[in-house]
Amino acid sequence: MFFLRSRVIRIARLRLWVAFAAAYLFEGGAVWFYLNRETMFWYVYAAIAAHFLSGLSFVVVTAPKPRAVPGIGFYYPRIVGVFTVFLPLIGLVGMTVTLLAARVFMKSLGLAEDYKEKAYEGVGVDVDLPSDITEFLYDEVDVHPIADILSGDDMEMKRGAVNLLRRIGSAEAVSLLRKSLSDESAEVRFYAHTALTRLEEDYADAIDKARFRAEKYDSAQSHAELASIYRNYARSGLPEVNMQERSMASACDHWREAVTRDQENKDYLMRLAESYVESRYFKESLHIYRETLKDPELELESRLGLCRTFFDMGNFIGLFQEVEQLRARPELKSTDPYKTLIYNFWVDKASAQVVEPETDFSEVGHEFG
Secondary structure, eight states: OHHHHHHHHHHHHHHHHHHHHHHHHHHHHHHHHHHTTTTOTTHHHHHHHHHHHHHHHHHHSSOSSOOSOHIIIIIHHHHHHHHHHHSTTHHHHHHHHHHHHHHHHOOOOSHHHHHHHHHHHOOTTOOOOHHHHHHHHHHHSOHHHHHHHHTSSOHHHHHHHHHHHHHHOOHHHHHHHHHHTTOSOHHHHHHHHHHHHHHHHHHHHHHHHHHHHHHHHOOHHHHHHHHHHHHHHHHTTOSOHHHHHHHHHHHHHHHHHHHHHOTTOHHHHHHHHHHHHHTTOHHHHHHHHHHHTTSGGGHHHHHHHHHHHHHHHTOHHHHHHHHHHHHHSOOOOOSOHHHHHHHHHHHHHHHOOOOOOOOOOTTGGGGTO
8 A cells, every 4th residue: 555655755764864863973972072082092083983983874774775765765864974974063964954954945846746736636526637637748848858868968958857757747757767767877867766756755745645634524525536646646657566556446445435425426436437447347347337328428438438448358349349339329529639539539440441452463464474
């Protein structure tokens, strides 16, 4: 479940603060030994040893490898350790102030962040926004030019591209960030690690807040919000296969809760059906789509959902029958251009006829005759 990821992040933060506490203890001891160096001759050597132990505490206490949380769990502590060793006392205090200021004052701004916050809010019936957000962002900033930048040699451009991918946050952006983890530049690898970690932390914070609201209010809206975030996380490309399956299962659970509490909300029901398809619960999705066929407002979306379900099942006989029924009915209209595009795809594919060219072989023999 998602709380496992949150627990890993909390442990990494706790280790960092323990390292800071140990570093201040050793650094304070070093200062004391140095100020009283005239008392005993070996106080100078004790001060030097305590100072190096202060920097070494950031390596000993924190994770040995950049695994789940490479930023706060691996790279940040080692950077602080380097400053602590080479800048006695000033380095430790300065890095403490820097990290605290970054935590308190730094906040990602921009178009992508604003729309991601809207996806987290889940207001009204527009609680499930990832497709619209991705399409809108692609109109603003396409990922393909970014891929060209990442394959180049300009370090400044590559660093900016990695930061921009983190703002976009789509599955395609995450895929490019993962590819950047093997970049020849250590700086690019570091920024890619940090970007992926921040994305994970953003989702962790969002799902913790949404789970709190769902437990507190137990309303259809709060469960729909939580289901939407679970689903967005599963589709983001961030989690591994097992975590992705668990997130989609949780999304289905909370969409069911939302539908139970607000049975008049058709959008919740359709999002539940989509989550069933993505979780490969085909029987449940077919049941919903066949029931919603009776509603004229949902007929087009239901028939498209049936086509998608049969296609993902590999049931091409059922898909052919459904497409034939789609062609036999009067043309269905929708204000959603995406649904219209999918509708035209199925109808055009079904109506397309393969015309075999008529070949005249009467002249072939003359070439050999």
